[in-house]
Amino acid sequence: MTNRRGPNNRLRAMLSEADWTQEALARAVNTLGGEIGTVLRYDRTSVAHWLAGTQPRPPVPQLAAEALSRRLGRAVSPAAVGFAADVQEAPPLDSVTGFTALCRSDGDASRRRPLHQRPYRVAEAVVPALPPAAPPESPAPRAEGTAGLHDAVDFFAASIDTHGGRHARSALAAYLADDVTPLLGQRRSRRARRELFVLASRLAFLLARMYEDGQLHGIAQRYYGFAHQLAGEVGDRTAWSVVLRAMSGQAQRLGHLAPAIQLAEAAQEGARGAPPAHQAYVQAQLAVVWGLGGDARGALAALGRAERAADRATAAASPFDVYPAAALHFQTSAVLEALGDLPGALGALRRAAGERSADDLRGRALTQARFGQLLLRTGRLDEACAAWECFLHAQERLRSGEAERALREMRQALRPYRNRGRAAELLARTVQGR
Template sequence: MKKRQVPNHRLRALLTEAGWTQEALARSVNILGAEIGATLRYDRTAVAHWLSGTQPRHPVPQLAAEALSRRIGRAVTPEAAGFVDTASEGPPIDPVTGFTALCRSDADATRRVPLHQRPYRVADAVVPSPPPGPARYRALGQRAEETKALHDAVEFFASSIDAHGGRHARSALSAYLADDVAPLLSARRSPRMRAELLVLASRLAFLLARMYEDGLLHGVAQRYYNYAQRLAGESGDRTAWSVVLRAMSAQAERLGHLPSALQLAEAAQQGARVAPPAHQVYVQAQLAVVLARSGERRESLAVLVRAERSAEQAAAAGSPFDSYPQAALHFQTAAVLEALGDLPGALGALRRSAVERAPADLRGRALTQARFGQLLLRAGRLDEACAAWSGFLDSRERLRSGDAEQAVRDMRQALHPHRHRRQTAELLGRTPQGR
């Protein structure tokens, strides 16, 4: 590490403003490290070195700045915290140019690591401006020669996530976006063809964001989600735009940023108000979950009822972005009921979700079984919980999924008090510590 001769007065002032000790900042940096898949073990002595003028290595300046941003409630840049920012993204640029640059950086192995170490930024989890013009849903056209490959790619990568997990074929999708999709967006097209290409690019960016989120790399996932909504906005398709906002809400919710999650979910519902029923279910189910987690019981249940009514009108099957499986709605229903304290109801919804999962949706079935195990254990039903977790582990062995790995760690922690029971010991034996 390079040492500066001048003490870092900016960082000290921000610590005072935040009401934090040196140990508190170190602990928060370590927690943020987990959001980018890094195991960090900083303590107060490291922060003392930073205060004396030592420059920490990338990505610590970005992590420290984000930690302070979340604590203080306003955006703090690495420079404002007295650090040298070696990963500055520069001023905002138009969606196509920025998306192209992001994809090329991601596809370049020499530039990929700093990109993947970017932290999730709460200041970026804001509701963007909706597409101009009236809200409308515009179905994509027939698979013309120019768009057939992109349609096929959307279906392939969406299926890949379900069958193999988000860490499978991730680099293939980033290379495909850089080499094949980005050049299509830069060529001159008719307005209709350009809009369709933008929506298809948005869907592929959305899928790559899902892959990174499933890989527990939340910062780069957030960047792809942001470009997915910007590309959809550029196309003028407010329904495609609202689909991305729904996913951004779910990411903010899982990371514990409920105010951002609620604002994004409400904007997604507003954007999808003239969308087909399947899109309505998708956004309404997420809004119901966030409302429930925010303590808004009556509003949450009302939105959930609307989602169920929309599901009754939705087509049973379709392309990945034009349908919403009943199993997924049951899973969201379980999250609502769990947040509202209805454990029996949540267990029933999870059971239905597990039964109705499509055979090809291995990831969805595995994560449903893992959650089922957690709730069964909370209900005091250890034997049934172990059976659910056993099914989860059977599926998990075939997945490359960070979410599945996290579910294993959660299972181990939950079962630790029962580790001397025979069935529990068998389960823990299938997942050695550190795997």
């Protein structure tokens, strides 16, 4: 920390307006630290120092501002809290300019750290306007010069499933900065430009997924934003809706249900007329957030639409044109759990586990981890331990923040049973594996 002259009256006024104690702000900052993969342990004495004029090191100014933004329901800047921000984000002139600047900064190791410390901003989890639809085009061969981009989409999508989001992340950031963004400003035919922008959108989407899986939610949010802008730029509503569906999932997992519902509903609007696999992907997420919001009828109706769309889907070569049955079963389990049907949720998870591809190591790990949690909630400790053993077997081979979070949740769930045989063995195994 560095000292500043005089008390921080702006922060004091913000705490008063938010009706927060110093301890409450410290807890909120610590929670936000988890959203950027950083363990923080601030307490009320830390906030007392800030009120006295001490300047905390980054990323605390940004985290404190976001915590107060969420509490007050409006955007609050670090300066409004009496802190200096280390990074000022100027709004880009257009999507290509902004995306290029972000990729170049992210691809530069000396400029990357502040980007990765950016918190997820609820005020920015807004529904973008539905883009004008591009005129329909008949199927055509791939545009010249895009074969490498198609291969990159396939490679990085498979990498996330097989190795986790922390694997090859910097490689994708560098690829976007060095090989993809220079192509976006080139003059091309309308068809070729659309294909290029959609491919760039998909690669941005994949990098967002990598960052989200690595618990770096702020930078993930930025890449999701540019992914939907690039798709919207060329009027591809299907690609646009896929991104909004993922943004809804991120907001939901972070506990922001209202924007998660709004984004899922917008994704549904954008997916009208989309191929069945895309509609299933979108409807499944809509079912989850409606279920969490207490709309049982709407959730089950959306789930039914997802299942019927999945039945109509045909085989496809691109990972963006397929919605695996295992993924749909996993979402089905989340819907049924939200509606209080634990036996149904367990049955859906069993089906998800049975249908996971052998290459989808991350999906298998997270499915088994969730299976263990639900089994324990129904009092079936031995079965839960068996599921968690399968989870650990996969988790140990992954570089995934989501899998690490599931490991922490497993340990917490098993602590009351630490003197029971299989539970004790699992806890000991995870300690030794650290």
